[in-house]
Amino acid sequence: MKVLVTGAGGQLGSELCARLSRAGHAAIPFTRNDVDFTQVARVRDALAAHQAEWVVNCAAYTQVDKAESDSATAFAVNRDAARAVAEAVTGYGGRLLHVSTDFVFDGTQSHPYREDDTPNPIGVYAQSKWDGEQAVRAVLPEALIVRTAWVHGTHGNNFVKTMLRLAAEREELRVVDDQIGSPSWTGDIADALIVLMQQDARGCYHFTNEGVASWYDFAVAIIHEARVLGFPIKVQRVTPIPTSGYPTPARRPAYSVLDKQKIRAVLGRPIPHWREALVSMLRELQK
Numbered sequence: 001m002k003v004l005v006t007g008a009g010g011q012l013g014s015e016l017c018a019r020l021s022r023a024g025h026a027a028i029p030f031t032r033n034d035v036d037f038t039q040v041a042r043v044r045d046a047l048a049a050h051q052a053e054w055v056v057n058c059a060a061y062t063q064v065d066k067a068e069s070d071s072a073t074a075f076a077v078n079r080d081a082a083r084a085v086a087e088a089v090t091g092y093g094g095r096l097l098h099v100s101t102d103f104v105f106d107g108t109q110s111h112p113y114r115e116d117d118t119p120n121p122i123g124v125y126a127q128s129k130w131d132g133e134q135a136v137r138a139v140l141p142e143a144l145i146v147r148t149a150w151v152h153g154t155h156g157n158n159f160v161k162t163m164l165r166l167a168a169e170r171e172e173l174r175v176v177d178d179q180i181g182s183p184s185w186t187g188d189i190a191d192a193l194i195v196l197m198q199q200d201a202r203g204c205y206h207f208t209n210e211g212v213a214s215w216y217d218f219a220v221a222i223i224h225e226a227r228v229l230g231f232p233i234k235v236q237r238v239t240p241i242p243t244s245g246y247p248t249p250a251r252r253p254a255y256s257v258l259d260k261q262k263i264r265a266v267l268g269r270p271i272p273h274w275r276e277a278l279v280s281m282l283r284e285l286q287k
């Protein structure tokens, strides 16, 4: 497959490019240097020039808190540029895989969200991503849309890297324990995306690693596994705190576990548990 990956310098985009190449596919990394997605009018021609069989849209404005005060940029990248990507692909008859998020849901449910549950975004980033999904679907109803959550990988910044840094510096960490989700490794997400493309999947799918955790559970696991692997760890205590003890500009869903029944049937192999995926990520980071 010839696959163009937008956001190719980001966490997921870079891992996807690496895994596509490793699997013998032609990966075209497409970054902000090719086109800044805030220049929406330039997106269509720049993408169409490559005539890729698949375009995977990993580019996104992902700064959830900053989006609250910079909504124009968030909507330009996550909604308007996403629409332009879909228009480009439609224009030359390619296929589109658009990446979206658990944040489209409000987190008030107490059982995993299915693909057809009703979104109700509770912040600017969340709204811009949901609007992006709808814009993509309106242009290209056949588009493949994959929602994932709590992403970590060796490239870019994420919760795992933040915990490793703080755990090497501090005696105590205080971590929110009343937000529940499924930590997901870019390696496993990228592999799942490749299978979906190979199977020419269409419509919406949820993918995360298996299992659920609070941010506190995740932090405890990161520190334990990092210590076992020999990372420098100074921290002695990880203290659970409520969300109210760590105020942020953007509200976050309290429960954002995604139901994976639909994608399990397509993948045809077990999805690794988040803890196993965490160890894989830490081993890669160690290299």
Ligand SMILES: NC(=O)c1ccc[n+]([C@@H]2O[C@H](COP(=O)([O-])OP(=O)(O)OC[C@H]3O[C@@H](n4cnc5c(N)ncnc54)[C@H](OP(=O)(O)O)[C@@H]3O)[C@@H](O)[C@H]2O)c1
Pocket (backbone or CB within 6 Å): 006, 007, 008, 009, 010, 011, 012, 013, 031, 032, 035, 036, 037, 038, 057, 058, 059, 060, 061, 062, 077, 099, 100, 101, 102, 103, 129, 147, 148, 149, 150, 151, 152, 156, 157
């Ligand atoms: N991170 C998570 O926890 C999470 C959770 C659920 C879903 N997702 C979704 O997963 C996808 C990938 O996320 P990620 O974690 O890989 O994000 P990321 O590491 O922040 O990568 C996003 C990429 O988008 C690019 N980008 C941002 N603004 C741009 C602009 N104006 N023009 C061109 N490129 C721009 C960034 O380029 P620069 O490197 O130049 O800034 C970066 O390469 C996104 O759709 C995100 O919404 C992420």
